[in-house]
Amino acid sequence: MSKVPYKIYLSEKELPTKWYNIQADMPTPLKPPLNPQTKKPVSPEDLAAIFPKDLILQEVSQEQYIDIPEEVQELYKSFRPSPLCRAYRLEKALGTPARIYYKYEGVTPSGSHKLNTAIPQVYYNKIVGIKRLSTETGAGQWGSALSIATKMFGLACTVYMVKVSYQQKPYRKSLMETFGATVIPSPSQLTEAGKRILAENPDSLGSLGIAISEAVEDAATHADTNYALGSVLNHVILHQTIIGQEAKLQMEKIDEYPDIIIGCCGGGSNFAGITFPFLKDKIKDGKKLRAIAVEPKACPTLTKGQFAYDFGDTAQMTPITMMYTLGHGFVPPGIHAGGLRYHGDSPLVSQLYKDGLIEARAVHQTEIFESAVLFAQTEGILPAPESSHAIKGAIDEALKCKQSGEAKTILFCLSGHGHFDLSAYEAYHNKQLEDFEYSDEMLEEGLKCIPTIE
Ligand SMILES: *Cc1c(COP(=O)(O)O)cnc(C)c1O
Secondary structure, rough: OOOOOOOOOOOOHHOEEEEEEEHHHOOOOOOEEEOOOOOOOHHHOHHHOOOOOOHHHHHHHOOOOOEHHHHHHHHHHOOOOOOOEEHHHHHHHOOOEEEEEEEEEHHHHHOOHHHHHHHHHHHHHHHHOOOOOEEEOOOOOOHHHHHHHHHHHHHHEEEEEHHHHHHHHHHHHHHHOOOOOOEEEEEOOOHHHHHHHHHOOOOOOOHHHHHHHHHHHHOOOOOEEEEEOOOHHHHHHHHHOOOOHHHHHHHHHHOOOOOOOEEEOOOOOHHHHEEEEEEHHHHHHOOOOOEEEEEEEOOOHHHHOEEEEEEEOOOOOEEEEEEEOOOOOOOOOOOOOOOHOOOOOOOOHHHHHHHOEEEEEEEEEHHHHHHHHHHHHHHHEEEOHHHHHHHHHHHHHHHHHHHHOOOOEEEEEEEEOOOOOHHHHHHHHOOOOOOOOOOOOHHHHHHOOOOOOO
16 A cells, blocks of 8 residues: 655645535524623624624625635635645654544744634725724734734734733744734733723733733724634634645545544634534534544633633623633633633534534643644644644544554644744743643632623
């Protein structure tokens, strides 16, 4: 038998021209998002203050496939497809009969999957005449992606960066500034939401929930400015299905189909991006397939959170959505996988988890760095701490195969590289990383702020 190549690519002509919308195929439709003031279903007009029309339409669309605009396809071509790689050396190091594949999104100009949605989001804003986008960033990957995409289309960009990341990752800030963005540590004195938080706690290190409040307020109070979110929302997840659709085509080329697909899960976009096009086969054709979301034990949204209507941000400005949540007031411990420190999760991922179509598990940060180092030493790629949650998940499944002797096919999303995360690696090497267990008391405290909906 001829060996599967290390990397499987697609030609430009084979690239997907549509995104896949799982809303068309879900067994349980989403509950409508609610207006934060009236607690009635959100109207398109409510959203028009901060989002362009096309993205609002995508948010609620029930069409199974949505065309990728040609201008977006052209920009995708400059860095896509991302390679599908066979992890031969990792397999060998583990002594597993499993075949491990990873889809490597670290090859995008921003170093993660986030550019896949930044480009179309900026495009849809540009065509309606918006001049500036505001956003939040946790670890800095989303801010980097949006800075690059706004520069591609000639828009300005303001990034509210969670203060702890701003301090830990000065190079991310320099990267965003290189692409012309204005970067503001959050909480800041520039918004009412930020001022309120600082009045209560002048030393606040910030959180994604707080930074979202600031960015939304900025957009809502400036007519030429819209807001862009890097995860969670349905349209973001839609754009990320480019990952899974490519992976499916790449696997077809080598006559493979995954038994297990794994992604790390913060807001859920890379996990959804790689799994949803395959989950379609599970929902529609009864394909046997396990999809596993891996999250940090310090922010265990799916594995310990509650499925409830909750706000997406700390200041209660965003719509109330039905999702797994730890409570919008939750400020997670300052773990190094900053991109996974969000109190909520994508409503789409949440509903599929509720319906038992996907699985979730939580891991400690010291375990994920152990997996990250093994991966780096075998595959030669330095993974982002976020992505290393998926690596850990894949390694665990591969080791189960070693026990049982089954040669399963495992696919995971390597969502980004870790070149800006070396201070976290250093802390790991120096044995300075702490593991945080999210206690039942913390959970109880966090859930207290969830709103009651009649
Ligand atoms: C932002 C980010 C994540 C987490 O976000 P999701 O929406 O859950 O994908 C994971 N990995 C990397 C590299 C990121 O930048």
